[in-house]
Amino acid sequence: xxxxxxxxxxxxxxxxxxxxxxxxxxxxxxxxxxxxxxxxxxxxxxxxxxxxxxxxxxxxxxxxxxxxxxxxxxxxxxxxxxxxxxxxxxxxxxxxxxxxxxxxxxxxxxxxxxxxxxxxxxxxxxxxxxxxxxxxxxxxxxxxxxxxxxxxxxxxxxxxxxxxxxxxxxxxxxxxxxxxxxxxxxxxxxxxxxxxxxxxxxxxxxxxxxxxxxxxxxxxxxxxxxxxxxxxxxxxxxxxxxxxxxxxxxxxxxxxxxxxxxxxxxxxxxxxxxxxxxxxxxxxxxxxxxxxxxxxxxxxxxxxxxxxxxxxxxxxxxxxxxxxxxxxxxxxxxxxxxxxxxxxxxxxxxxxxxxxxxxxxxxxxxxxxxxxxxxxxxxxxxxxxx
Amino acid sequence: xxxxxxxxxxxxxxxxxxxxxxxxxxxxxxxxxxxxxxxxxxxxxxxxxxxxxxxxxxxxxxxxxxxxxxxxxxxxxxxxxxxxxxxxxxxxxxxxxxxxxxxxxxxxxxxxxxxxxxxxxxxxxxxxxxxxxxxxxxxxxxxxxxxxxxxxxxxxxxxxxxxxxxxxxxxxxxxxxxxxxxxxxxxxxxxxxxxxxxxxxxxxxxxxxxxxxxxxxxxxxxxxxxxxxxxxxxxxxxxxxxxxxxxxxxxxxxxxxxxxxxxxxxxxxxxxxxxxxxxxxxxxxxxxxxxxxxxxxxxxxxxxxxxxxxxxxxxxxxxxxxxxxxxxxxxxxxxxxxxxxxxxxxxxxxxxxxxxxxxxxxxxxxxxxxxxxxx
Ligand SMILES: Cc1cc2nc3c(=O)[nH]c(=O)nc-3n(C[C@H](O)[C@H](O)[C@H](O)COP(=O)(O)OP(=O)(O)OC[C@H]3O[C@@H](n4cnc5c(N)ncnc54)[C@H](O)[C@@H]3O)c2cc1C
Numbered sequence: 001x002x003x004x005x006x007x008x009x010x011x012x013x014x015x016x017x018x019x020x021x022x023x024x025x026x027x028x029x030x031x032x033x034x035x036x037x038x039x040x041x042x043x044x045x046x047x048x049x050x051x052x053x054x055x056x057x058x059x060x061x062x063x064x065x066x067x068x069x070x071x072x073x074x075x076x077x078x079x080x081x082x083x084x085x086x087x088x089x090x091x092x093x094x095x096x097x098x099x100x101x102x103x104x105x106x107x108x109x110x111x112x113x114x115x116x117x118x119x120x121x122x123x124x125x126x127x128x129x130x131x132x133x134x135x136x137x138x139x140x141x142x143x144x145x146x147x148x149x150x151x152x153x154x155x156x157x158x159x160x161x162x163x164x165x166x167x168x169x170x171x172x173x174x175x176x177x178x179x180x181x182x183x184x185x186x187x188x189x190x191x192x193x194x195x196x197x198x199x200x201x202x203x204x205x206x207x208x209x210x211x212x213x214x215x216x217x218x219x220x221x222x223x224x225x226x227x228x229x230x231x232x233x234x235x236x237x238x239x240x241x242x243x244x245x246x247x248x249x250x251x252x253x254x255x256x257x258x259x260x261x262x263x264x265x266x267x268x269x270x271x272x273x274x275x276x277x278x279x280x281x282x283x284x285x286x287x288x289x290x291x292x293x294x295x296x297x298x299x300x301x302x303x304x305x306x307x308x309x310x311x312x313x314x315x316x317x318x319x320x321x322x323x324x325x326x327x328x329x330x331x332x333x334x335x336x337x338x339x340x341x342x343x344x345x346x347x348x349x350x351x352x353x354x355x356x357x358x359x360x361x362x363x364x365x366x367x368x369x370x371x372x373x374x375x376x377x378x379x380x381x382x383x384x385x386x
Numbered sequence: 387x388x389x390x391x392x393x394x395x396x397x398x399x400x401x402x403x404x405x406x407x408x409x410x411x412x413x414x415x416x417x418x419x420x421x422x423x424x425x426x427x428x429x430x431x432x433x434x435x436x437x438x439x440x441x442x443x444x445x446x447x448x449x450x451x452x453x454x455x456x457x458x459x460x461x462x463x464x465x466x467x468x469x470x471x472x473x474x475x476x477x478x479x480x481x482x483x484x485x486x487x488x489x490x491x492x493x494x495x496x497x498x499x500x501x502x503x504x505x506x507x508x509x510x511x512x513x514x515x516x517x518x519x520x521x522x523x524x525x526x527x528x529x530x531x532x533x534x535x536x537x538x539x540x541x542x543x544x545x546x547x548x549x550x551x552x553x554x555x556x557x558x559x560x561x562x563x564x565x566x567x568x569x570x571x572x573x574x575x576x577x578x579x580x581x582x583x584x585x586x587x588x589x590x591x592x593x594x595x596x597x598x599x600x601x602x603x604x605x606x607x608x609x610x611x612x613x614x615x616x617x618x619x620x621x622x623x624x625x626x627x628x629x630x631x632x633x634x635x636x637x638x639x640x641x642x643x644x645x646x647x648x649x650x651x652x653x654x655x656x657x658x659x660x661x662x663x664x665x666x667x668x669x670x671x672x673x674x675x676x677x678x679x680x681x682x683x684x685x686x687x688x689x690x691x692x693x694x695x696x697x698x699x700x701x702x703x704x705x706x707x708x709x710x711x712x713x714x715x716x717x718x719x720x721x722x723x724x725x726x727x728x729x730x731x732x733x734x735x736x737x738x739x740x741x742x743x744x745x746x747x748x749x750x751x752x753x754x755x756x757x758x759x760x761x
Contacts, residue, residue, distance in 0.1 A: 001388060001389060001390065001391065001392075001455050001681065001685045002387070002388045003387055003388075003389070003685070004387070005387055009387075064387065067387075257759075257760065257761050260761065271761055274753065277752070277753060277756035277757075277761055278749060278752045278753060278756065280756050280759070280761045281700075281703065281751075281752035281753070281754075281755035281756040281759070281761070282703070282707075282752055284700065284755055284756075284759055285679065285700040285701075285703055285704045285752070285755060286675065286704070288679060288682075288697075288700050289675035289676065289678050289679050289700075289704065290675075292389065292678035292679060292681070292682050293674060293675060293678045295387065295389040295678075296389050296390065296678055296681075298387070298389070299387070299388055299389045299390040300390070302387075302388070303390065310674065313670075313671045313674055313675065316671055317671070317675070370660070370664070372667075373660075373663070373664045373667040373668065374660070374663070374664075374667075376667040376670055376671065377657075377663035377664065377666055377667040378663075380667075380670060381639075381643050381663075381666055381667065381670060382643070382647065383643065383646060383647065383655075383657040383658070383662075383663045383666065384647070384654075384655050384657050384658040385658070386658050386659075386660060386663070
C-alpha cells in the first residue's frame with residue numbers, strides 16, 4: 001500500500017497544473033467562447049480522448065496519467081474534457097473497437113474536436129431497464145435499412161447532429177439480446193421527428209424521437225448485423241476511479257458546510273445541530289469511501305486483474321449521495337427550502353432547489369439503483385437471476 | 387499509487403485463513419466459548435510461534451516489526467472466523483509500551499508479549515466505554531514518585547486472562563492530568579471480575595483497584611501528559627476492531643448468501659426474490675466501502691499521518707452502523723432457523739453487538755468526523 005506517485009507521474013501532474021494556470025477560463029464555465037477556446041487547447045495537447053491510441057488522434061495516456069489529468073481538472077473546476085459528451089463517452093470507444101476504417105476516419109476527429117453533438121437512442125416507451133426488449137425495427141432493403149419505431153428520453157436529441165441507435169433487425173430470436181443492431185443515424189434524415197419532453201425542473205433536455213421509414217445506409221451500421229448488443233455494452237477500457245464524481249460530491253458537501261453556518265435552527269446556527277452534524281459526517285464518510293473504492297479498483301486495473309461489476313458500488317453510492325445531499329441542504333434551509341431561484345430570500349441563489357429537481361439525471365439516467373443491486377447480487381454474489 | 391496488499395501480505399492472509407479453517411472452525415469456536423478461559427492456549431502458542439502475536443511489535447522487542455496494515459490482514463481473518471483469542475488486546479498493550487515506554491520498559495514487557503507467554507490488555511477508556519478525556523475516572527493519588535490507584539475500570543477486553551494491563555488514570559480533573567501505566571496482574575489490591583457478555587467469543591472484565599501501587603518505573607511516558615498517547619491508542623484500537631468487523635461482516639454475508647442459494651420457498655430459491663437479494667447486495671456495498679476506509683486508516687496510522695484520526699473515525703462510524711444492520715438483517719433473512727442457537731448466523735449478530743460500541747460507536751465517530759471536517 002502506497003499512496004505516493006512516481007517522479008514521472010508527478011512531472012505529468014506539474015505539466016497539467018502549469019497548463020491550467022495558463023489556460024483556465026477566468027469565469028468558470030460561464031463564458032462560452034472562453035470555454036470553447038480552452039477546449040481547443042486541451043485538444044491540441046491531445047488530452048481529449050486521452051486514453052485512446054495515438055493513431056486515431058487520441059493521447060495514448062496511461063491509466064495513471066488519465067487519473068492525474070482528471071484529478072487536476074476536477075480540482076480546478078475546469079470545463080469538461082471535450083465538448084461532445086456522449087461521442088467521447090461511448091460512441092467513439094465503440095467505433096474504436098468495432099468501427100470500419102472509414103467510419104473511424106469520418107467520425108472520430110469530429111468527436112475529438114467537438115464539432116457537433118451525438119445523442120443516444122436506446123430507451124423506448126416499452127423498454128427501459130429491460131433494454132434488450134427493444135422493438136424499434138430496421139428492415140434491410142438493398143444498401144439501406146428502413147427504420148420504424150420510437151425512442152424516448154433521448155438526451156439532447158434536439159441539438160444533436162448524429163445518433164447512435166439500437167434497433168431490432170431480427171425478431172425470431174431465442175435470446176432477446178440477439179437480433180439487435182447498432183446504427184449511426186443523421187438526425188436530419190427524412191422521416192425522423194424530435195419532440196422535446198419537459199422535465200420536472202421545467203427544462204427540456206430530453207426528447208421523444210419518432211422514426212417513420214427513415215433510411216439509413218448500411219455503411220452506417222456499427223459492428224455486425226444482429227451484434228448490436230455486444231457493440232454497445234462492450235466493456236470499455238475506461239479508468240474507473242470515479243474521480244470527477246467524488247470531486248463534485250465533495251464540492252457539494254463543502255457548500256453545505258457553509259450553508260449550515262448561515263442558516264438557523266432554534267436561533268442557533270444549523271451547523272450546531274447534532275442531527276445535521278451526524279448526517280454531514282455520514283455523507284462525508286461515504287464520499288471518502290467512494291474515493292478509496294475507486295483507488296482499489298484502479299489498483300486492480302493497474303495490476304491487470306479483471307474489474308467486474310463491483311464498480312456498481314460507486315454508482316449506487318453516488319445515486320444515494322446525490323439525493324441525500326439535496327435533502328440535507330433543503331432541510332438545513334428549513335422553511336426557506338420552499339423558495340426557488342429568483343426569490344430574494346432563497347439561500348444560495350436556489351442552488352439546492354435545482355439540485356433537488358435534477359438528481360434523476362444521475363439516479364435514473366445511468367441504470368436505476370434496483371438494477372445496480374441486481375447486477376451486484378447476480379454477478380458478484382452469484383444469486384439467481386430474476 | 388497502489389491501494390492493494392503486497393504478495394507477502396496476501397501470503398500471510400492465506401496462511402492465517404488456512405490455520406483458522408483447519409484448527410478452529412465454528413464448532414471449535416463454540417467449544418472454546420464454553421471453557422473458563424474462553425480461548426485455546428495451544429492455538430495461542432502456535433500463533434505466537436508463527437509470529438502473528440508479535441507481528442506489530444518492534445524487532446528489538448522480540449516482534450516482527452510490521453505495521454497496522456499487516457495486522458489488518460490477520461485481524462480480518464480472525465474476525466471472519468470469530469476466532470476467540472486475546473490477540474487484539476495483546477497487540478494493543480504492546481503498542482502502548484512500544485510507543486510510550488523507555489528502553490528498560492520495552493525490554494521488560496515486550497518480549498513476553500511477543501512470544502505469547504504473557505497476555506496483554508488495555509484499560510484506556512472510561513466507564514460505559516466513554517472515549518473522551520473527561521470520561522476517564524480511575525483516580526491515582528501521587529505518593530512520592532509513585533501513584534496509588536483506587537476505583538474501577540469496566541469493559542476491559544480480555545481482562546481476566548491478562549498478565550499485563552495498560553491502564554489510563556487521572557491525578558486531577560483536567561486533560562493534562564491523565565497518565566498511562568503498566569499494572570501487572572499480580573499487583574496487590576487488583577481484583578479482576580469477569581463480565582458476562584452477549585458475545586461469548588469476546589471475554590471482558592471489570593478491574594477493581596483497591597490501593598494498587600504504581601511505581602514510577604511503570605509509568606508509560608511522563609505523568610499527566612498521556613492524553614495524546616491514549617487517544618492515539620484508542621484510534622489504533624478502533625482501526626483494529628474495524629478490521630475484525632470487515633472479516634466478520636464478510637463471514638455473515640457469506641453464510642447468508644449460501645443460505646439464500648439453497649433455501650427454496652414458493653418453488654424457487656429465495657435468493658431470487660429481490661427482498662432477499664437486494665439487502666445482500668447492500669451488505670456487499672457497505673462492507674467493501676468500510677473495508678476501503680479501514681485499510682486507508684491503517685495505512686495512515688502506519689505513516690503517523692495527522693489525517694489518521696479523521697480516517698479512523700470515518701471507518702469506525704461506517705463499520706459500526708452497517709455491521710450492526712448486517713447482523714440483524716442476516717438473521718432475519720434466515721427465517722426461524724436464524725433464531726436458533728444451533729445455526730451459526732447468530733454468532734455474527736452477537737459479534738456485531740460487541741463491535742458496535744467498541745472504541746466508539748457510529749454516533750460518537752460521526753460527531754468526531756463533523757468536528758474534524760470543520761462542520
Ligand atoms: C435524465 C435522463 C436522461 C436520459 N437519457 C437517455 C438517453 O440519452 N438515451 C436513452 O436511451 N435513454 C436515456 N434515459 C433513459 C434511462 O436509461 C431509463 O430511464 C432507465 O434505463 C430506466 O428505464 P425506465 O425509465 O423505462 O424505467 P423502468 O425500467 O420502467 O423502471 C421503473 C421502475 O421499476 C424498477 N425496475 C425495473 N426493472 C426492475 C427489475 N428487474 N427489478 C427491480 N426493479 C425494477 C426501476 O428500478 C424503476 O424504479 C434517460 C433517463 C433520464 C432520467
